Amino acid sequence: MIRSMTGFSRQIVEIASETVTIEIKSVNNRYLDIVVKMPDDFSFIEEEIKSVVRKSVKRGRIDIKLKWKNNLGSSGQEINKELLIHLVNQSRLVAEELNMDAPTNIDRLLLVNGVVTDKKVVIEENFIKESIISSLKTGLKEFNSMRFDEGQRLKEDIEYRLNVIRELLAGIKDSQNTVVEEYREKLGQRVSKLKTEGLEFDESRLLSEIALFAERCSITEEIVRLESHLIEFVKTVNTGDSVGRKLDFLLQEINREVNTIGSKANNYNIAKIVVDIKGEAEKIREQIQNIE
Known part of the structure; x- marks a missing residue:
């Protein structure tokens, strides 16, 4: 049965404290062109993703997008104390040089990029890869079903x-x-x-x-x-x-x-x-x- 080159699928998978959304969509293209977009921390599974897609799709531009969401909320944030202390010390030095009172309110310093960060839960790479690939294969079945119907x-x-x-x-x-x-x-x-x-x-x-x-x-x-x-x-x-x-x-x-x-x-x-x-x-x- 012939297949259309256009299709779409979305899968959601929970990995520890993260929610991962995997989107697959395709448009016409003379050859097979696979584009994967994901956070840099998980680029180690990019080639595996492309390999799985090649077994299922022969032609078209295939866009694979992985979106990661931390489910810990505010409880999942932490302060980079080393960076905060460094900023406080630097502000005091500048205040002394300019003969000014050193700032005592650190609220503004907490807004500096990198001072407050999301906690990172350590997850084994193999577990991440297995979870993503399994969800991707499920998504490809739905994706291909849509292409077959079209x-x-x-x-x-x-x-x-x-x-x-x-x-x-x-x-x-x-x-x-x-x-x-x-x-x-x-x-x-x-x-x-x-x-x-x-x-x-x-x-x-x-x-x-x-x-x-x-x-x-x-x-x-x-x-x-x-x-x-x-x-x-x-x-x-x-x-x-x-x-x-x-x-x-x-x-x-x-x-x-x-x-x-x-x-x-x-x-x-x-x-x-x-x-x-x-x-x-x-x-x-x-x-x-x-x-x-």
Whole structure:
């Protein structure tokens, strides 16, 4: 089953006094690009995270964001006494040099960055890694489920438009049978007019001209190749692999055959149908840009 390249998942895991939120979201991208954002203290699990994601996702830009929240609240704060004492001593020295009274209120000093900090609970790295990776795998299942559901909707729309193209192609095949005959009639009318004006015309040349026209405007090969591409497109859509690039290539081939048909057919009805087919192909192209 095909998968969309867009998806989202959020998981929350408790690790000691920390609450960790893991967000996974993705957007379209030609290749696989994994971006992980997390606090520097936990960067040791970044490569492990990327390795797990690579096993589950083949294409797209994948953003993994880890947010950490300390649950200790105010009771989880502590004063850096060494830094506070240093600041008090420095303020006294400055006061003596300037012949001023040294400040006795330390409330403002407590606002200095680094004086009051959150307590850090020591957690083993292996425990952190196991908890994060386990939650990540759960998130990836939810993430992929969303991508599968979206992929199914894309598949249904693509198959509908492929059926429309087949119906339009049937109209081209019907019109193809009348192209040469219409040309024969028009050419015959011109020849008849020339004869009424007393001009002679070689009948064998007339037949040669009709045969040359029939060969020049023949679109049988293009129709056969187009039908083959449509069959292969359906097969590819129904495979379980990462098929976005192959579908894009097949659509290019479909467009190439349709353009050739339009340029060779030399018929108004066929030209009109070609425009309709190209319109449906463009809608398919927009859809497959989102397929992994």
